[in-house]
Amino acid sequence: MTPEEAKLKMDALVKELNDHNYKYYILAEPVISDLEFDRRLKELELLEEQFPHFISPESPSHNVGGGISGDFETVPHRRRMLSLGNTYSEEELREFDNRIRKTTGAEVEYVCELKIDGLAISLFYEKGKLVQAVTRGDGTQGDDVTNNVKTIRSLVKHLQGNFHPNFEIRGEIFMHRKGFERLNEERIEIGELPYANPRNVAAGSLKIKDSTEVAKRPLDITLYHFLADEIPFNTHFEAIRAAGSWGLKIASQTKVCKGVDEIMEFLHYWDKERHNLSYDTDGVVIKVNDLALQEELGFTAKVPRWAIAYKFQTESAITELMGITYQVGRTGAITPVAELKPTFLLGTTVKRASLHNANEIERLDVRIGDMVFIEKGGEIIPKITGVDFSQRKAHLGKTVYITQCPECGTSLIRNEGEAQHYCPNEDNCPPQVIGKIEHFVARKAMDIESIGSEMALVLYKNNLVKNVSDLYALKFEDLIQLERMGEKSVNNILEGIEASKKIPFERVLFALGIRFVGETVAKKLANKFTSIHALRTATKDELIAVDEIGERIAESVIQWFDKPGHQKIIVVLENSGIQLEKTGVTGPVSDKLQGLTFVISGVFNKFGRDEAKDLIEQNGGKCAGSVSGKTDYLLAGDGMGPAKLEKATNLGVKIIDEDAFLGMIG
Numbered sequence: 001m002t003p004e005e006a007k008l009k010m011d012a013l014v015k016e017l018n019d020h021n022y023k024y025y026i027l028a029e030p031v032i033s034d035l036e037f038d039r040r041l042k043e044l045e046l047l048e049e050q051f052p053h054f055i056s057p058e059s060p061s062h063n064v065g066g067g068i069s070g071d072f073e074t075v076p077h078r079r080r081m082l083s084l085g086n087t088y089s090e091e092e093l094r095e096f097d098n099r100i101r102k103t104t105g106a107e108v109e110y111v112c113e114l115k116i117d118g119l120a121i122s123l124f125y126e127k128g129k130l131v132q133a134v135t136r137g138d139g140t141q142g143d144d145v146t147n148n149v150k151t152i153r154s155l156v157k158h159l160q161g162n163f164h165p166n167f168e169i170r171g172e173i174f175m176h177r178k179g180f181e182r183l184n185e186e187r188i189e190i191g192e193l194p195y196a197n198p199r200n201v202a203a204g205s206l207k208i209k210d211s212t213e214v215a216k217r218p219l220d221i222t223l224y225h226f227l228a229d230e231i232p233f234n235t236h237f238e239a240i241r242a243a244g245s246w247g248l249k250i251a252s253q254t255k256v257c258k259g260v261d262e263i264m265e266f267l268h269y270w271d272k273e274r275h276n277l278s279y280d281t282d283g284v285v286i287k288v289n290d291l292a293l294q295e296e297l298g299f300t301a302k303v304p305r306w307a308i309a310y311k312f313q314t315e316s317a318i319t320e321l322m323g324i325t326y327q328v329g330r331t332g333a334i335t336p337v338a339e340l341k342p343t344f345l346l347g348t349t350v351k352r353a354s355l356h357n358a359n360e361i362e363r364l365d366v367r368i369g370d371m372v373f374i375e376k377g378g379e380i381i382p383k384i385t386g387v388d389f390s391q392r393k394a395h396l397g398k399t400v401y402i403t404q405c406p407e408c409g410t411s412l413i414r415n416e417g418e419a420q421h422y423c424p425n426e427d428n429c430p431p432q433v434i435g436k437i438e439h440f441v442a443r444k445a446m447d448i449e450s451i452g453s454e455m456a457l458v459l460y461k462n463n464l465v466k467n468v469s470d471l472y473a474l475k476f477e478d479l480i481q482l483e484r485m486g487e488k489s490v491n492n493i494l495e496g497i498e499a500s501k502k503i504p505f506e507r508v509l510f511a512l513g514i515r516f517v518g519e520t521v522a523k524k525l526a527n528k529f530t531s532i533h534a535l536r537t538a539t540k541d542e543l544i545a546v547d548e549i550g551e552r553i554a555e556s557v558i559q560w561f562d563k564p565g566h567q568k569i570i571v572v573l574e575n576s577g578i579q580l581e582k583t584g585v586t587g588p589v590s591d592k593l594q595g596l597t598f599v600i601s602g603v604f605n606k607f608g609r610d611e612a613k614d615l616i617e618q619n620g621g622k623c624a625g626s627v628s629g630k631t632d633y634l635l636a637g638d639g640m641g642p643a644k645l646e647k648a649t650n651l652g653v654k655i656i657d658e659d660a661f662l663g664m665i666g
């Protein structure tokens with residue numbers, strides 16, 4: 001392949017893979033399988049190795065946090081990892097029981113368990129220690145994701161009590177809705193689109209290369225299938241209970257049912273009650289309890305004959321689309337919202353549903369006046385799944401997306417490759433300005449607790465605060481004349497503002513609300529440039545040279561500082577005594593690692609991974625997420641993946657342990 005051809009191919013793959021990531025995480029409508037995705041990613045990674053100078057900053061191969069990676073070792077399953085047959089009908093469930101009773105000639109004992117909507121995992125414990133975790137993959141082989149699974153807090157790595165010496169246990173990794181919502185709030189805060197559902201995020205989280213990133217994802221696990229060469233139990237229920245006694249987290253909402261009628265009771269109860277759980281379930285799994293009978297019944301080519309999944313009907317309704325409104329977020333992102341004729345669905349009245357973006361409207365071809373299908377996706381947030389075209393009235397015109405901001409009238413823009421439209425009037429568009437004030441005073445930013453969302457709005461509406469620097473000009477006289485304001489509240493606000501002058505530079509930088517500059521990026525920029533003036537004059541190349549800062553962030557930072565209004569804000573903040581410089585450590589402590597790129601893998605005894613990273617950067621070196629032709633050293637700790645080791649060896653990358661590393665920096 002000529003370099004020109006390689007470049008074209010690489011660009012095409014980056015674009016395609018990013019598009020698939022978007023469909024998977026944001027729209028929750030993957031169009032290719034994980035396997036197919038991994039195959040194309042591998043293809044890209046191979047090209048990146050051969051032509052490292054063509055690596056795009058947008059490449060999904062090194063973008064952690066949502067990116068899927070093909071970097072895990074594929075291992076064969078010791079026992080095939082099958083799925084279950086499923087049904088939506090009680091009738092078929094009775095047939096399932098009939099078939100089994102033909103074998104036994106008597107009533108059968110079953111165990112009913114909730115079917116959690118996550119992703120299947122197989123764990124191996126040897127002598128009480130977790131030794132391996134593998135994803136289902138295609139059922140015969142999966143990805144070894146041991147290091148990532150080890151970050152799940154509710155999973156024990158060392159068993160207790162009278163545990164079996166050598167067994168496999170399978171279960172489901174999932175995310176609670178609360179954790180999912182928190183993750184999305186953080187994403188929205190840095191101007192990223194929210195993920196569509198907990199399941200995909202749980203699945204994607206396991207495929208992040210950097211386990212420290214995975215550790216930040218609120219994952220949980222439940223175990224439901226015990227396997228071993230010699231099983232010292234007679235029933236499934238006993239085996240799972242024993243696993244529980246060794247400290248493993250097992251399914252809790254389970255019941256032993258005698259005969260099919262007791263199964264039905266369980267189904268009817270949980271069909272309603274599941275909405276009160278903190279996680280999503282999509283059905284009930286019914287298993288023959290007796291392990292000897294399980295063995296006798298065996299498997300069809302694809303699924304066990306001794307178990308079946310009963311899926312709850314996803315509740316859906318049909319209602320009229322009365323209109324489409326458009327919301328403007330803090331970062332100026334426009335979200336179209338369907339205004340529905342109120343309809344009752346799963347215990348609540350649904351009046352609105354997100355339509356996400358212009359592409360989604362286009363895809364659904366939804367028009368005002370249409371009858372639309374709504375479903376509670378993820379059980380909570382209603383979703384429009386389609387249009388009932390059989391009821392479409394002849395005169396309905398195609399939906400035309402707005403071109404002007406509904407709040408301030410500015411012409412909207414849409415950057416290439418992005419789904420969302422934006423209002424660029426960031427400093428005068430009311431919801432954006434108010435959002436920026438709210439963000440500035442938030443706990444993780446300037447932490448001015450006495451100003452909440454409501455107060456931010458009041459200050460804005462009364463013309464007291466038009467941008468964040470106005471906060472520092474507020475006087476007692478200004479505030480006391482506001483409605484329902486007592487002396488005490490006024491003093492609280494002023495004290496809060498005063499205290500914020502001590503907030504360190506990195507948080508001030510985050511508080512400014514520069515698009516794509518979230519907490520982590522702010523920290524990185526503050527560490528590197530150490531003052532707002534150094535950052536303001538940084539060139540694009542200097543910005544991109546910082547670890548994990550790509551073109552998109554660099555451009556956004558430069559654009560922000562370019563605006564005269566923002567320069568004024570900086571001057572006022574500076575004169576008010578805000579920390580616009582980093583105190584304490586400044587700049588690198590040495591240049592011993594100047595020009596060297598490191599990849600960190602595994603865990604260490606003498607320092608944590610973050611510390612290692614800091615040490616490298618403080619001594620002038622750079623860190624990368626994956627081994628490539630550009631890597632100089634692989635800093636190897638315990639439990640490093642064999643795939644990484646092999647890649648490093650093949651590429652002639654030097655491999656050092658922690659002592660050798662500490663020796664390098666003295």
Ligand code: IVH
Pocket residue numbers: 082083084086113114115116117118119120172224225251285304307309
């Ligand atoms: S038993 C051969 N039990 O649902 C036995 N699976 O649609 C296979 N699942 O592949 C699995 N909760 O990923 C079983 N209590 C449960 C489950 C469960 C969720 C998942 C699992 C399975 C899929 C089948």
